Amino acid sequence: MIVDGLQYGFLGREAFAGLRAGGVGCITATLGFWEGAVEALDAVARWRDFARVFTDVFALARSGGEVRAIAGSGRVAVLPGFQNASIFEGRIRFVELFAELGVRVVQLTYNNQNELGGSCYEAADAGLSRFGREVVREMNRTGILIDLSHVGERTSLDVLRQSERPVAVTHANAASFVAHPRNKSDALLKALAAAGGVIGCAAHRHLAGERAAASLEAWCEMVKRTVEIAGIDHVGIGTARGHNSSPGELDWMRMGRWTRNLDYGAGSAAKPGLQPPADWLRELREFAALPEALGRAGFTAAEVDKLTHGNWLRLYDAVFASR
């Protein structure tokens, strides 16, 4: 069974069938990037309707136990996630409400600084703010997993010091493997591991680099390198695989409402557009090759289990149980 720490875009019946054919039993789905509270409620409600329509292929999960049960029934368990704490709209009391409505993963900042902390794309990062400290405490209490994937390094280190529950980098890689503002320093990965957290290795072309995007073997080498840094208990999969996003949706992910100008997000002027998935993940059923490829890279069967699902499930149990 594979647990994928982050996927985004529109997943229809075909996508869920593809994921199941690939052995994927759980994904964290991105329900929003720049959204405020009402838009986030809209997205939660829309996914509830999707779940009613696609009841035979997926279900929304609220706990590690529910993930196991849904995956065990041959469907995909979806953990609702947001890539921005903008959904709380600066209100400490909204954290509890979104937790109760089933939101399980929230990234503290997306591409820009917000009222909680700094982002990996800002020139500087002042660390976790006064409100940020309140939200970390409240997410701990209400059982929402804190995601640091796009968060700035200093804010991330502050979170790792303060959080009473382990946290996640759902989709990124080691910056020592591919230098990119979105990837994480060895120091951060070690601190994440020391705090019991998990990093989901990304298959996203910008984050994994062309070599690891071109071959599953090279990507598994990258996972191995990440395990050397963070340890076998602290690495998982977080492909950042997209589904059916239009150029307009890509623009929304990058520019939201914060600029009238062009922003390339994780891309660049040289690579401005929507990037295709990794060559070995063009079809979702290709997920199925992953466990064996990790084995060929030298991991034991028990280690492959940790990397493909065990570490995520341990983290989900530790965080969601705190509700």
Place this chain on the structure above:
Amino acid sequence: MIVDGLQYGFLGREAFAGLRAGGVGCITATLGFWEGAVEALDAVARWRDFARVFTDVFALARSGGEVRAIAGSGRVAVLPGFQNASIFEGRIRFVELFAELGVRVVQLTYNNQNELGGSCYEAADAGLSRFGREVVREMNRTGILIDLSHVGERTSLDVLRQSERPVAVTHANAASFVAHPRNKSDALLKALAAAGGVIGCAAHRHLAGERAAASLEAWCEMVKRTVEIAGIDHVGIGTARGHNSSPGELDWMRMGRWTRNLDYGAGSAAKPGLQPPADWLRELREFAALPEALGRAGFTAAEVDKLTHGNWLRLYDAVFASR
């Protein structure tokens, strides 16, 4: 004529009569502290209704010319202001809309970091963010005066480097006179002056200190000290005089929706409550003593004119004209 760079609270007919009796011809009124866009629209609309009811004592002003005309007619000109760029809700395109609806002064951050920059009460300040840079450019273009009063030092210095229009510290004092996180370093005041800006000296008890709050003479000494730092063309009045605020409104100003815990804002555990106005400003008609007291402190008549209204009007002309 006196122009006051900041007052807050509920001003009824009596307050406006008191201000006129004190020779005050213009105030910037605070319409909000933590509000989002819709709440800000509510406040703008409410003040339009106030202006319809109290048409004989005040009017909303959109330009330096309108300030002069309204004050010349024996009424108080009110410039609508907000103490937080939260009113834009992260949307660059909202700046233009609020400008068009008459908002003339917006503080980039209130007491907490937001998506634009750092606040004076945060442990650290990373400077103006990516969105902050966009908003400064847009406020310049649309003719909204940038207020740095509660903004962190590093963000403020970034603004002073970037802004193509002079900016304001509407209500604060020199930190070298009273050490308080809300007061401004000599370096910042000199940079503000070099960029053509104005600081409004505050009569607020926490910011002016007990001595300057106890005597108008001591407060005028503080103004003199501020002029020594920033220069005679860059100092004005920004009392931060409140009107009819309840304890509940004080709690809103301090805690908004960002914490369930106690926060004292500019106060402290030792001085937790709503502070009374400066001893020499308990009644609004006492503003009338200010010009003469500045004269007794050694300022010439022309200098007193600059301090009491000339510098603010010059700034308003320079900023609002850019629309």
